Amino acid sequence: xxxSANNAKQADVLTSAAALPNSLxxxxxxxxxQVRRPGAAADAAAGPPYEMKAMFEAECIPRLRARVPxxxxxxxxxxxxxxxxxxxxxxSRRSTKPTPTSRPRFLAGAGEIQLxxxxxxxxxxxxxxxxxxxSEKIEDELADSIFxxxxxxxxxxxxxxxxxxxx
Numbered sequence: 001x002x003x004s005a006n007n008a009k010q011a012d013v014l015t016s017a018a019a020l021p022n023s024l025x026x027x028x029x030x031x032x033x034q035v036r037r038p039g040a041a042a043d044a045a046a047g048p049p050y051e052m053k054a055m056f057e058a059e060c061i062p063r064l065r066a067r068v069p070x071x072x073x074x075x076x077x078x079x080x081x082x083x084x085x086x087x088x089x090x091x092s093r094r095s096t097k098p099t100p101t102s103r104p105r106f107l108a109g110a111g112e113i114q115l116x117x118x119x120x121x122x123x124x125x126x127x128x129x130x131x132x133x134x135s136e137k138i139e140d141e142l143a144d145s146i147f148x149x150x151x152x153x154x155x156x157x158x159x160x161x162x163x164x165x166x167x
Contacts, residue, residue, distance in 0.1 A: 017044070020059040025051040029059060071120055074127035076135050078115045079148035088113045088142065095137035102130055104138075112154065115142075 007026075017030035020043070029045035043060045045052045080088055085108040092104055092115060102119035117134050121127040139146065147157050 020045075020055060022047065022051055022055050023058065024054050027051070029055045031059065031063060072122065072124040072127045073118060073120050074124070074131040075119075076117045076131050076149070077151055078117075078135075078138060078142070078146050079151075079154070080113045080115065080142060080145040081111060081147055081154060083113065083142075083145040085113050088115060088145070091141050092138055095141045096134050102134060104134075112147075 020029035020031040022028050022045075025047050027047045029043060031043045043063060045055045045060065047055075085106055089106060096102075096104055096117075098104065101121060102117070105116040105118070107114040107116065115138065117131055117138070119127045119130040119134070121130060135149075139149075147154050
């Protein structure tokens with residue numbers, strides 16, 4: 001029997017990649033295709049979500065673990081109101097300096113500014129300790145505008161004093 005064009009298409013694998021088995025279907029994934037960045041590689045999986053998820057867990061995750069070192073990351077998100085992003089940025093920089101392993105990120109919108117702290121260290125306790133240290137500095141500097149330290153919305157945080165006037 002001659003293979004139909006739609007079946008032949010399912011057998012395509014990227015030229016620089018290895019075929020990764022698909023235990024739930026006929027379409028293989030492409031593993032470790034070379035990309036244009038030195039030292040980078042990409043795995044590609046197609047098919048219905050249940051096939052892609054199974055291939056990712058069985059084939060891609062072990063390959064990633066072999067290529068990428070374990071990273072210990074700790075995060076903290078502060079939400080602030082009644083202050084523009086530029087002031088949050090300027091004031092937070094007084095007490096925290098970006099480094100290759102820890103840096104603040106800002107997200108403005110929906111009536112709030114989010115300041116995301118992320119720290120990467122050799123162990124999880126070290127990462128948590130560094131995020132805690134930075135968090136204390138952020139809280140000291142921006143306490144007058146912080147309404148969330150754990151991701152709650154302004155409506156969920158019942159401790160916020162209306163317009164700072166105490167009403």
